[in-house]
Amino acid sequence: xxxxxxxxxxxxxxxxxxxxxxxxxxPGGAVLPIYDEIxxxxxxxxxLVRHEQGAAHAAEGYARSTGKPGVVxxxxxxxxxxxxxxxxxxxxxxxxxxxxxxxxxxFMIGSDAFQEADTVGITRPCSKxxxxxxxxxxxxxTIHQAFHVATSGRPGPVLVDIPKDVQFATGTYVxxxxxxxxxxQPKVKGDTEMITALVEALETAERPIFYTGGGVINSGTLAxxxxxxxxxxxxxxxxxxxxxxxxxxxxxxxxxxxLGMHGLYEANxxxxxxxxMINIGARxxxxxxxxxxxxxxxxxxAHIDIDPSSINKVxxxxxxxxxxxxxxxxxxxRIWKSRGRKVNKSALKKWWAQIEEWKQVRCLTYKNSDxxxxxxHALERLEAxxxxxxxxxxxxxxxxQMWAAQFLGFDAPNRWMTSGGLGTMGYGLPASIGVQxxxxxxxxxxxxxxxxxxxxxxxxGTARQYDLPVKQxxxxxxxxxxxxxxxxxxxxxxxxxxWSEALPDFVKLAxxxxxxxxxxxxxxxxxxxxxxxxxxxxxxxxxxxxEKHENxxxxxxxxxxxxxxxxxxxSTKDAIGTKGAVLV
Amino acid sequence: MSPLNIEKGSSKHSAYDLRNxxxxxxxxHTLAVVVDNExxxxxxxxGLFSGRxxxxxxxxxxxxxxxxxxxxxxxxTTGTPEVIEQIKAQLGRLVPVHKVQDLTTEGPSxxxxxxxxxxxxxxDKRVEALRLADIFRANAVDSTLESFxxxxxxxxxxxxxxxxxxxxxxxxxTARTGVAALTRGAN
Ligand SMILES: Cc1cc2nc3c(=O)[nH]c(=O)nc-3n(C[C@H](O)[C@H](O)[C@H](O)COP(=O)(O)OP(=O)(O)OC[C@H]3O[C@@H](n4cnc5c(N)ncnc54)[C@H](O)[C@@H]3O)c2cc1C
Ligand SMILES: Cc1ncc(C[n+]2csc(CCOP(=O)(O)OP(=O)(O)O)c2C)c(N)n1
Numbered sequence: 001x002x003x004x005x006x007x008x009x010x011x012x013x014x015x016x017x018x019x020x021x022x023x024x025x026x027p028g029g030a031v032l033p034i035y036d037e038i039x040x041x042x043x044x045x046x047x048l049v050r051h052e053q054g055a056a057h058a059a060e061g062y063a064r065s066t067g068k069p070g071v072v073x074x075x076x077x078x079x080x081x082x083x084x085x086x087x088x089x090x091x092x093x094x095x096x097x098x099x100x101x102x103x104x105x106x107f108m109i110g111s112d113a114f115q116e117a118d119t120v121g122i123t124r125p126c127s128k129x130x131x132x133x134x135x136x137x138x139x140x141x142t143i144h145q146a147f148h149v150a151t152s153g154r155p156g157p158v159l160v161d162i163p164k165d166v167q168f169a170t171g172t173y174v175x176x177x178x179x180x181x182x183x184x185q186p187k188v189k190g191d192t193e194m195i196t197a198l199v200e201a202l203e204t205a206e207r208p209i210f211y212t213g214g215g216v217i218n219s220g221t222l223a224x225x226x227x228x229x230x231x232x233x234x235x236x237x238x239x240x241x242x243x244x245x246x247x248x249x250x251x252x253x254x255x256x257x258x259l260g261m262h263g264l265y266e267a268n269x270x271x272x273x274x275x276x277m278i279n280i281g282a283r284x285x286x287x288x289x290x291x292x293x294x295x296x297x298x299x300x301x302a303h304i305d306i307d308p309s310s311i312n313k314v315x316x317x318x319x320x321x322x323x324x325x326x327x328x329x330x331x332x333x334r335i336w337k338s339r340g341r342k343v344n345k346s347a348l349k350k351w352w353a354q355i356e357e358w359k360q361v362r363c364l365t366y367k368n369s370d371x372x373x374x375x376x377h378a379l380e381r382l383e384a385x386x387x388x389x390x391x392x393x394x395x396x397x398x399x400x401q402m403w404a405a406q407f408l409g410f411d412a413p414n415r416w417m418t419s420g421g422l423g424t425m426g427y428g429l430p431a432s433i434g435v436q437x438x439x440x441x442x443x444x445x446x447x448x449x450x451x452x453x454x455x456x457x458x459x460x461g462t463a464r465q466y467d468l469p470v471k472q473x474x475x476x477x478x479x480x481x482x483x484x485x486x487x488x489x490x491x492x493x494x495x496x497x498x499w500s501e502a503l504p505d506f507v508k509l510a511x512x513x514x515x516x517x518x519x520x521x522x523x524x525x526x527x528x529x530x531x532x533x534x535x536x537x538x539x540x541x542x543x544x545x546x547e548k549h550e551n552x553x554x555x556x557x558x559x560x561x562x563x564x565x566x567x568x569x570x571s572t573k574d575a576i577g578t579k580g581a582v583l584v
Numbered sequence: 585m586s587p588l589n590i591e592k593g594s595s596k597h598s599a600y601d602l603r604n605x606x607x608x609x610x611x612x613h614t615l616a617v618v619v620d621n622e623x624x625x626x627x628x629x630x631g632l633f634s635g636r637x638x639x640x641x642x643x644x645x646x647x648x649x650x651x652x653x654x655x656x657x658x659x660x661t662t663g664t665p666e667v668i669e670q671i672k673a674q675l676g677r678l679v680p681v682h683k684v685q686d687l688t689t690e691g692p693s694x695x696x697x698x699x700x701x702x703x704x705x706x707x708d709k710r711v712e713a714l715r716l717a718d719i720f721r722a723n724a725v726d727s728t729l730e731s732f733x734x735x736x737x738x739x740x741x742x743x744x745x746x747x748x749x750x751x752x753x754x755x756x757x758t759a760r761t762g763v764a765a766l767t768r769g770a771n
Contacts, residue, residue: 121627124631128679129678129680132624183682307673308673309670309674309676309677311673312666312673313670313673316666
């Protein structure tokens with residue numbers, strides 16, 4: 001199918017041949033030829049964002065909720081630099097993304113030309129790989145290669161920088177099948193001997209735990225299915241990182257909840273006390289390990305990860321298994337079954353009894369109120385009223401994000417979009433737009449903080465333009481809540497610049513954007529307002545005024561071990577059972 | 585506070601009992617990295633080292649397979665065994681990297697470096713410089729009445745020693761290529 005065409009045409013053709021149905025972008029001088037092709041070709045849907053950071057986050061939301069790579073198109077210079085935060089976010093969270101950026105013509109590169117930036121240099125450390133294409137003949141090959149790299153092995157963002165003269169010039173197009181095969185072929189199958197060693201350890205383990213992460217989601221739905229099968233069959237407890245929520249259902253009987261800095265007491269205690277830890281697609285992030293020297297000191301540790309550099313990076317592993325989660329789980333299950341499906345039943349019973357005791361601490365307890373909306377309560381109500389829906393949840397970054405992880409339950413993968421590794425405030429709204437584009441008929445909610453929402457609120461315009469009925473559920477504490485909490489706990493309540501002054505009237509703001517606004521401050525009105533929000537067919541800003549100085553617990557203070565958790569209200573045992581206390 | 589009362593050290597396999605944070609040795613390793621000879625590949629490798637805080641003691645790079653567009657980067661680096669492992673894994677995940685070889689651990693290897701030294705002086709010092717150069721099998725590749733440029737090839741240690749000897753004899757300037765290394769044997 002070798003054809004002659006312009007570079008700009010090749011871009012559109014390559015995207016179509018890669019099965020891309022939507023591109024998030026923003027035009028400018030250096031990508032005008034590509035935009036001209038998009039104009040003439042109806043095959044690709046283009047979503048015009050309001051800021052290139054929004055394009056990148058929207059592509060992340062699209063990618064995370066579909067398992068397909070997200071595609072971004074930006075112009076040179078400021079277009080590309082604006083996308084950098086989103087690219088870095090995708091790198092940290094292993095999100096497959098292909099960014100196409102325009103560049104000044106090849107003969108002007110290096111001359112400080114108008115809107116010239118060294119995009120490949122700037123994005124080299126924050127992308128999985130990037131290319132500057134200097135010849136039209138190499139363009140199609142490079143774009144196909146870009147998709148291959150973005151989606152193979154540990155997924156991540158890649159960038160293809162395309163000078164304007166390369167877009168104008170004519171060259172030979174190659175399709176994905178004729179494109180040269182890449183030598184980049186990460187290993188997906190795990191080492192059978194090591195998997196067998198893990199299975200052996202699992203058969204006798206007295207206090208085992210599955211610790212799962214974003215890698216299960218990355219691996220695809222089959223990985224989640226196999227994980228569920230293994231967990232049910234072994235009867236082992238399972239916890240997950242923030243990034244892995246939904247791989248095992250929150251309603252599953254072996255679910256301990258999220259672990260880590262703001263994870264559940266039972267999950268963290270079980271991690272600390274286990275004798276066999278089976279890490280599946282998680283990366284021993286510092287929000288998980290706390291003080292390294294005291295991290296789960298008496299366990300043997302297995303680590304299944306497709307990226308060899310994740311293994312032994314932070315925590316030394318006894319059973320290192322490099323491979324794709326689904327492939328490894330398939331082998332592990334087969335081997336375990338063929339050896340007679342053994343587990344140490346009597347020890348497991350004791351282990352569960354211990355876990356039950358930890359659960360009795362009821363670490364998510366908070367004091368509810370009749371007069372102000374507690375953020376936890378708002379989320380419990382949101383959960384109760386939306387659970388049955390075909391629902392996708394995004395978040396921004398801060399306390400609300402952690403409460404969302406604690407109080408919302410995910411029964412399927414790809415339903416939870418959050419910025420974990422980079423922790424990018426302003427992620428949620430554009431991400432929700434990307435999700436809604438991919439799932440036009442689903443209920444897409446962004447649980448936001450007031451400060452985070454302010455960071456990318458211009459994207460309400462995008463939501464309105466494309467009739468994307470995204471629901472922005474703002475837990476408005478008029479504070480940079482998470483920062484304020486740290487200042488309270490670590491800096492003697494010196495609240496240095498951690499409040500949101502001069503917030504806009506969010507209802508009026510919604511109206512100004514042609515969306516619907518709600519403002520709720522009385523707990524009594526909450527349910528009705530949430531129902532109205534769900535039923536409203538269009539974008540919504542829901543301004544939920546909540547308790548201003550609520551703290552998010554449990555919390556493992558930075559650098560502390562797992563068994564040293566601050567429990568807040570739950571630690572005052574008296575608080576449990578008193579009037580208004582809500583147990584979860 | 586652990587309610588489990590697990591005895592310390594009850595699992596021999598836990599890495600924590602094996603690792604003594606005070607006894608971490610800093611090792612020097614020579615890595616050979618075969619890469620696609622494409623634009624920016626060196627920046628990628630160097631950026632990895634600076635971005636992640638690894639050390640580069642020496643680095644050489646040149647195309648070794650013209651038809652296949654492959655270059656070989658030889659890096660001498662230092663770090664704890666854990667860090668060296670990470671460096672190798674991080675290099676291995678760069679897309680244009682084909683192979684990472686640790687010549688320090690993968691059996692015996694040979695390391696060679698070339699250096700040029702300008703030594704100026706007259707009289708006894710000049711005679712002594714020439715005599716030492718002879719012992720070290722360094723060649724005078726340029727000479728004037730009051731200077732020599734010596735060319736010396738050999739292991740980095742040999743070159744270090746030669747430089748130290750030349751210092752008091754009027755060493756003016758040194759240029760070193762950095763290390764090139766290969767494993768010994770047929771494969
Ligand atoms: C304010 C704030 C608070 C936070 N608090 C917490 C907290 O309390 N608890 C918590 O868990 N997190 C928390 N986080 C998130 C945290 O920073 C990390 O992002 C998160 O813990 C990392 O999740 P993960 O280990 O699952 O790794 P991910 O970042 O999802 O990485 C996935 C891993 O799986 C591997 N992988 C990818 N694809 C595959 C595949 N196909 N097969 C095998 N392996 C694969 C990758 O190589 C990588 O090692 C917080 C973030 C913020 C912003
Ligand atoms: C872009 C960016 N800047 C700064 C931070 C540091 N930060 C983390 S949480 C937070 C406060 C978030 O406030 P808000 O969005 O209102 O959420 P809340 O914590 O109040 O729920 C800040 C400033 C960040 N994560 N991202």
